Amino acid sequence: xxxxxxxxxxxxxxxxxxxxxxxxxxxxxxxxxxxxxxxxxxxxxxxxxxxxxxxxxxxxxxxxxxxxxxxxxxxxxxxxxxxxxxxxxxxxxxxxxxxxxxxxxxxxxxxxxxxxxxxxxxxxxxxxxxxxxxxxxxxxxxxxxxxxxxxxxxxxxxxxxxxxxxxxxxxxxxxxxxxxxxxxxxxxxxxxxxxxxxxxxxxxxxxxxxxxxxxxxxxxxxxxxxxxxxxxxxxxxxxxxxxxxxxxxxxxxxxxxxxxxxxxxxxxxxxxxxxxxxxxxxxxxxxxxxxxxxxxxxxxxxxxxxxxxxxxxxxxxxxxx
Ligand code: NAD
Ligand code: KPL
Numbered sequence: 001x002x003x004x005x006x007x008x009x010x011x012x013x014x015x016x017x018x019x020x021x022x023x024x025x026x027x028x029x030x031x032x033x034x035x036x037x038x039x040x041x042x043x044x045x046x047x048x049x050x051x052x053x054x055x056x057x058x059x060x061x062x063x064x065x066x067x068x069x070x071x072x073x074x075x076x077x078x079x080x081x082x083x084x085x086x087x088x089x090x091x092x093x094x095x096x097x098x099x100x101x102x103x104x105x106x107x108x109x110x111x112x113x114x115x116x117x118x119x120x121x122x123x124x125x126x127x128x129x130x131x132x133x134x135x136x137x138x139x140x141x142x143x144x145x146x147x148x149x150x151x152x153x154x155x156x157x158x159x160x161x162x163x164x165x166x167x168x169x170x171x172x173x174x175x176x177x178x179x180x181x182x183x184x185x186x187x188x189x190x191x192x193x194x195x196x197x198x199x200x201x202x203x204x205x206x207x208x209x210x211x212x213x214x215x216x217x218x219x220x221x222x223x224x225x226x227x228x229x230x231x232x233x234x235x236x237x238x239x240x241x242x243x244x245x246x247x248x249x250x251x252x253x254x255x256x257x258x259x260x261x262x263x264x265x266x267x268x269x270x271x272x273x274x275x276x277x278x279x280x281x282x283x284x285x286x287x288x289x290x291x292x293x294x295x296x297x298x299x300x301x302x303x304x305x306x307x308x309x310x311x312x313x314x315x316x317x318x319x320x321x
Pocket of ligand 2: 120205206209210220262266269270271272273
């Protein structure tokens with residue numbers, strides 16, 4: 001039985017006529033989190049999944065430090081979605097799945113569609129912005145934490161910030177109104193430009209932490225131990241070199257100091273990459289340390305620590321692919 005539906009207060013400026021529909025590709029942790037918050041704020045939400053299960057139509061969310069709420073969302077498989085019907089799409093797959101998932105849904109996109117990418121790391125966003133240039137493409141950099149208690153129920157475990165910005169000109173033309181829509185939900189959303197710098201800032205931290213926690217099978221806090229912290233230092237120095245060569249701003253206190261702050265602040269966390277390895281899922285390494293490696297190769301910069309870490313993660317955790 002479904003719990004009685006409760007709604008969060010609707011922003012008075014939204015009217016039934018003007019409420020846009022959001023389609024969300026990928027009903028995992030983050031896709032469900034965004035589906036829940038958008039739906040509870042009055043938006044019509046369509047969750048797009050690869051295979052429909054009978055239980056799919058019953059969805060619920062535990063908002064951050066809140067009570068469990070059920071929310072209405074139409075769950076559809078991609079094939080049953082009408083051609084050119086999707087106006088606003090959120091891509092909530094892992095980075096390696098984002099381009100294949102979007103290619104599969106391409107015929108369903110309306111001519112003026114907006115695509116919002118939620119992936120960690122970098123590379124997928126840039127490829128998509130180039131291959132889907134006729135659409136408005138935006139990227140979001142997210143520090144919230146969410147996980148699925150079961151396939152229908154999502155828990156918002158860590159309150160964070162979503163920074164969003166257009167990746168191409170069409171994306172930049174609509175970024176303000178997209179940010180305004182998202183700001184009507186319980187997510188904390190800021191418009192941030194240039195979004196590439198924002199994505200790089202998060203990427204740099206993920207480069208320093210995620211791969212190492214996977215190879216050492218440790219919590220983030222263990223990276224403060226001297227032997228592991230030396231590896232963090234080398235990864236940060238390589239990242240700084242590449243960021244400077246690309247004309248990006250390196251955080252004022254230096255990446256190593258910033259990475260150590262995040263390690264201390266998230267000491268008890270299992271990083272997303274550690275979790276992927278423990279679930280036997282492919283990791284996002286190619287879009288984190290692997291992305292840095294590709295940029296460095298392009299610039300002719302040597303990044304041996306990132307190269308070795310990427311190779312080790314691929315060799316140890318991607319064998320079955
Ligand atoms: P997830 O594995 O929980 O969800 C991804 C979903 O995408 C899965 O349900 C999968 O079945 C689905 N999917 C894959 N290919 C698909 C396709 N072709 N069509 C339809 N669905 C498809 O992952 P997640 O934790 O939600 O993470 C998504 C992205 O957000 C990742 O890049 C992650 O690093 C990033 N992120 C996650 C969090 C978090 O707290 N979960 C926080 C910040 C950033
Ligand atoms: O973003 C993260 C992740 O796990 O992907 C960090 C910042 C490392 C926190 O765990």
